[in-house]
Amino acid sequence: MSTPVITAWSAVSAFGIGRAAFDTGLAAPVGGVAGNADTREVPGFDIRDVLGPRGTRSMDRLTGLTLAAVAELVGEHAAVAEGTDTALVLGTTTGSAQSAMAFTRSSLEAERPFYVDPAVVPNGVMNRAAGQAAIRHRLIGPNTTIAGGRVAALQALQYAGRLLGAGRAGTVLAGGVEELTPARLWLERNSAQGRHGVIGEGGAFFAVTTDARHALADVLAVRSLALAGDDQEKAMRRCVTAALARAGVPAAEVWAVAPGNSTVELFDDAVVIAPEDRLGETGAASGALQLAAVLSTAARTPGAAGRIAVIASVEHGAVVACAVLRLRGRS
Template sequence: MTTAQRLVITAWSAVSPYGIGRKSFVDGVVTGAPTVTELDQERWQGPSGRGCLVPGFEIREVLGAKGTRKMDRVTALVVSTVGQLLADGGIGTGEDTALVLGSTMGSAQSIMDFTKDVLVRELPYLVDPAKMPNSVMNCAAGACAIWHGLKGPNTTLAGGQAAGLMALDYARRLLIHDRAAKVLVGAAEEYSAERAWLDRHSWPAETPDRVLGEGCAVLLVETADRALPASGRAPLAEVLATESRVYLEGDPSKVLVACVRSVLARAGVEADEVWAAVPSSVGDRGRDEREVVRSLFGSEVVDRVPTGDVLGDTGAASAALRIAAVLSVAEHSPEAAGKVALVTSADRYGTVACSLLRLA
């Protein structure tokens, strides 16, 4: 890859169970603060009384009353996170700014609410038309583009827990083919009773020790030739390589190992050069993924960055939040400069992905 095509992360922000904004996330990662809370069962009528929710995230209080009357929670998480990122960095938007958002299915609550209306209203077509846009998977990305004036390509990828890494690779293609000058790359997942019940019935064996979480992380990704000279934004990390694969049987271990080795080879990096490896660690699949990565790099490397289990199962947002965790640790670790970090993800529905970063 030429210098002009090298991808760099120049800014980021997050809304998570640690709080709203980048600083809250960095502080939470560094201190390891717990995020599990007891849920108000009158409001969150799910199968579990616990969750990892963004504290104080009431849509109208965070974003104001204008334009939020029918806004669902996942859209609000994305709009808020992108707004934090743009404001923190003084970043302008327009036709050269793209958005690539990873998701599982959009808003499970909005989809199920709209479907319920179709079934229980007096006639099948007597539904609230204002709810219909929220039931479309790309609602959050589209609403965010309108809210913040993002006029470049606008894409939503359904990738489950691997969605954030898949979005990063999609951004690479937009940038190297000059479809955008900068790309906001992120992933989001909301907590709702509907999502919790879907999860309980889809994966009952994993439910007892899993707590669902929510959040959104967004990275600003640019090519190296634009980042510093054109904007003055110093790179935080270079994206060396990203790869995804599918596995057809129940155990993704072999495919995960092959994916990791392939991404290392593509980047010309040896295994002993990896300073931090950050797998998922939520549920049975997460623990299995963690053990596979530990077998490749050792406990010291795997334990260097706190994993997403502190935030609960954040679904599609998990990989993006773990990239944010890498950047948070690097910010407070002078020895991280120039080191390589690996983020992996093995989604339960058959996707494996990994991304390799070189920290600035």
Template sequence: MTKLVLTGWSAISPYGRGREAFLGRRATGHDVPDFSAREALGSKGTRSMTRLTALAIATVGDLIADTGCDTGADTGLVLGTTTGSAQSMMDFTRSSLTAARPHRVDPALFPNTVMNCAAGQCAIWHGLRGPNVTIAGGRTAGLMALSYTGRLIRSHRAKRVLVGAAEECSPARARLIDLARPPHEIPKPLTEGCAATLAESVDHDAPGRAEILAVRSRLCLDGSPGAALRDCVDAALVSASCAGNRIWAVSGTGTTQERELLAGRPTWIDGLPGDASSASATFQLVSVLAAAELNPSHVDRFALVTAVDTDGSSACVVLRLIGSPR
């Protein structure tokens, strides 16, 4: 039977650029160090590019190079975001409001204000002519992107999909998060980067890969996010035919609900330290893949990635980390 499998991953994060940097996990701050669009991608076509778009293009490029995957009409891209570049959107409006005439805005900056700018540019830079989708979400965005990806592949709309999420640090994003933060939530420093995996349907197992067994989500309606998360995880485990006690590792966004529900699991794997917003869950996912890679196993292991957002959304994915038999 055909399985939906993650066959590669890459990331640009405060740990630096690429898989090796992420596996090493040494960081000094919450920003991606020494990264600019121009330095990462060269001077051609990057003059007006946002950090967000550059992070996405570079990460997707690294993933294509690492995996050697085909691009073209059979390859799609699904990218999670909060709202695109909030800084670009608000700066553009500010320039309309403060210019001598309201239309004296910089036309070169207009594309940066559209939510799917990063995904569209990734397609242009890397020749990805398959489905190109942007999913707007909170901390669950990366898992919703995975869900959309699964349907694209199962419905034969793409043979493979590069699926990830990206965020940039900016004053506008920080202000919006500060303003909207619920009173009970403890602020975490904002972090940034892009993480992506390669999803494809394959019919045979290979060590080091991860099969996506189930993606599930729930919305909390009654003020008890813990119950919504529990229902979501239970449904995913049932769908994955995986007993809870077989889970080798979990990675959550760090909420109280997750700590309570998932307490006592053998291995807890952190995503990015700090608040990666819409990129949170994808960074958790690649953290699990990285941990499995650093501690290879001879048998299959199961892992659970959960995400809980302040808007009441919970989502999770159950993975089978394919072992390498002796």
């Protein structure tokens, strides 16, 4: 099996819409981000303004952010969507929490439980965003949604490798997206595993293929492990050790690490890349934005070509995941 490679990427985040905005924001000494003291939102993101009026009247924010990220990737790199074998894999938490909760509330408050707006029913389906992206961009390969919370984007990258290895796709657009809505804010502040810091939104997508001619990075290994008990640090060390072994890379060769919400000190001398410090807690988009930050950093760092980067993430109480990349160092 050929090694999967990343050939292009796009992002929407509190830095703005598009890869250029992400690169600029990440490279700035003090990133200008949208939001207030405890939120980080995509600045000026209005679904109809960004995507146009067609098909957006009842579209929810998660779907809008997904379509915007995919449109940026396809728009700048049209070749990634050519042919009939382009797949899409979206990492999410539960789809749009706002849509699901609003629909449930309307069924409880209406005169009859079935007196609900049928136009909003599709928004409550977890794979709504992935399906809409495929329809809009005529991606007729496999279409998959993975609900994994914070590790979902890395699991999407892992799934992309499986699709390529099985010959089910020639190119996979893989990524993760999260919305910032009142429903998600409530869940983050009140659920047992909720986060209480700065809450953000956004997403990123990557063109993954086996054609290495235009590679930005080789995806050497992606691993995920279910947690048994609460020993997250032990599980993460096992995950990273297994991924490095699969990649055939000694720990001493790791140049950069994006630890995300992992509390493990994985590599003493590695460069630490932490976009969440400015973008906030971005849920299912976190792994994708970590990967985007690694690629962005490598592109502007002399000598990054050929170096190794590790990306790690934890969905508290459930799963740990990590990825090992060999960077090509080109923009």
